[in-house]
Amino acid sequence: MGSPWPFREVSVAASTFTASSGDPVLDRRLDWARAFLDDGDAAGAAELLAETVADAPGFAAAWFLLGEARLTLSDAPGAAEAFGRARALDPRDALGAGLRLARLGAVPADGAMSAAYVRTLFDQYADRFDTALRDALAYRGPELLFDAVARACAATGRKPAFARGLDLGCGTGLAGVLFAPVVAHLSGVDLSPAMLEKAAALGLYARLEAGEMGAALAAAPAGGLDLILAADALCYVADLAPIFRAARAALAPDGLFAFTLETHDGAGVLLRETLRYAHAADHVRQRAAEAGLALVLMEAVSTRAEKSVPVPGLVCVLGRG
Template identity: 35%
Template sequence: MSEFDETAVAEAYNRGLALEKAGDRRGAAKAYRQVLDLDPDDHGGVSVRLASMGLGETPEKMPDAYVAMLFDQHADDFDDILVEQLRYCVPMQLRQLLRTHADKRFERVLDLGCGTGLTGIALRDCAGHLTGVDLSERIIELAYDREVYDELYVGEAVGFLQEFEDENGQRPKWDLIAATDVFPYVGAIESLVSAANERLVPDGCLGFSTETLPEASFEGKPFRVGPRQRFAHAPSYLKAVLEDNGFTLEEIQQITVRLEDGEPVPGHLVLARKSR
């Protein structure tokens, strides 16, 4: 991670927020670009904000530095924000979907972007061995305290899938990979889906949630940054990438992912099975 002047970054970022709130989008964009010049790792996620405003290129994913800082900062209030304020219940929705299509005990389960363990709790009864991984070290500490997981790691989702080896130097495979609330932080999903396929046993399952927007909002693009600075994916894009990477789609459900300012955020809950 490169060093940067936190005071100068904060001043430019706050100036951008003030200008954006005042309706001066061009002025805000100029301030945000100054932030990027000062902090190329983009701890403030301004590249995503610029894309949301339509004044910058859409990145392929959120900056790792931004995601780690975001979740480190909100770790202690994470469950309250998700469950009580945002009415987030995707983990239990995934568990129900698994009961419908794969009602069995999975010998090995990987929870990508495990957070504090909400999905781990939902899947514990159907998992023989449960591994969790998250980019935020503070979040992993809280997940450890829950005593839900057999193993926990700090890591970025795609990098973990591509590189992880166990203590014996082996590259383990899983029967189920769950990724609830991971795709909204990833725009281009090809690498993630491909890496998941490589880490699943034959006939293994991939379950994940996404956020979406009205079809016209995508303007023919597979994904875009929505108004709340999270990635939204077109259903046709999800289906195409899964098929191209050796998956058979079991079901894609329209769901309400969460509430934001009291309004439902639409998305999809997807279950796919490795076919090759």
Template identity: 50%
Template sequence: MPRRLFLSSGDLVADRRYGFARDLQMRGDLAAAADLLEQAIELAPHFVSAWFVLGEIRQKLGEREAAIAAFRRARDGDPQDHHGASLHLMQLGAEGLSDMPKAYVQALFDQYAPRFDEALLHDLGYRGPSLLLKAVLSARTAANKPAFFKRGIDLGCGTGLGAAAFAKNVDRFIGIDLSAGMIEQARATGLYADLEVQDMLNGLRVRDDASADLILAADAMVYVCDLASVLAEAGRVLAPGGVVAFTVETHDGEGVVIGDGLRYAHGESYIGAAIEAAGLNLSALQPASTRNEGRVPVPGLVVVASKM
């Protein structure tokens, strides 16, 4: 994963203590790291990065209330929430679920972009695009329809791994991603007719009705809480006979939760209801893990739906 986001306090001594605290955190000496962070915060009370890391440490130590207080200070000190403190607050049950802060997603993937493919493919064993391609081919065969699409939209396109997997099946791809760093990497592939820096929902909202034949989202919906809104727009944008295919992480319960990896996990019944509400027909909903964490497959689903 990318290097830790750091926002300077403006106080050199406080910044140094933060750096020493991070070293101690990496070594597993959480109590000493927390002590140094408290010292840094005394020097710079609005030190967002220090409050955020202190929240992580308090959460790791099982000190829930102290963690919540620290994450709130981090979020309140940076309303755009570049560190993603609000996600921890959701995970701790201190706040209700909502979509991820855009600034957090942008910062995360702008840092990640230069080594994204290496980390995802080699470190995490990522296999989302190939699973999606297999599911789409199978669904089209079952429907006795060709698996070739003239106009494709790659939501959360990243560096272009999804478009690469579908290159022989899509005539023209538009890529949409919130990270300018990812868009830069995707542009270098030459796989896209057009690329846009935008979140998925707004990227779809500007498209005309029936203007796409395939909408793809490989490992992107895990950063969206409200899938229903995205799928409703996808249903509008798809031409009759068009297909939407995406992967999600999942869990055994109902609705949506924040997983250990700070990504959303969607229950099967939630996905089915969102697809039905969007006026789409479910073609496939298959258990499949798109990535590993700690060498353990993360539970997931591959979903294919069509517009009649």
């Protein structure tokens, strides 16, 4: 493998939302309101936050927390108003106000998750990511994905060895640990530089890039990838069609695109309470067929648990077709 450091960072600008009111007294109010909310006093938090945004109407973080407090109080219209103000003050939506608005039915769920939100979330989460996933959520996505790829290779009569691979949403490199031994040149892309620092420390990736999955696939040479991976990364994507089309173009003739995602028993795409997207199995099949991808394997699995309850999911392997 080549040197994994430094990774290349592209086209992900920092959000410009107002993290501070500019007044230390009002900033302390935000901390007090958050403490009230954590202690179960949503009414007290909402009252304090309403006073805060009256004094500092450009304080996006206070508007966002006011939305959270009002939501806890079952005041959906008031929550939507507050989240709307937060998103207007933060066009890149690093706080994720768009997702809250989508859950409230105030905006379409498709496209509600911003890149800035995902980057902020995982930059904050990076230091405890592996422990939280493995210990608290019983995460086993990479293992299920590796097994699925091995079985897909057996079914198609090819060896489980790949010249060039791309790990989409690679995070800290949990999938890379399993796949690096069977991929001669493994690259990774993730929105979070903090997560990529963890992945780089493993020394498994030939190249790491901070950027969006779709952009990384689109930039790949046509037919240049033998394996594309996405271990629990597509739950942050509402519309699979662009990713699937880009994957089809980037895959070698006998290449494989393997991924896990969350699913549900209904139709289409659902934004779950956890603010992750779940894709129905028929929806995945349809999007794959539309992109010219052939279904090699699709199985119901659970890659993680929430409150000790398995989260319904799918493991899929697609070929170029």
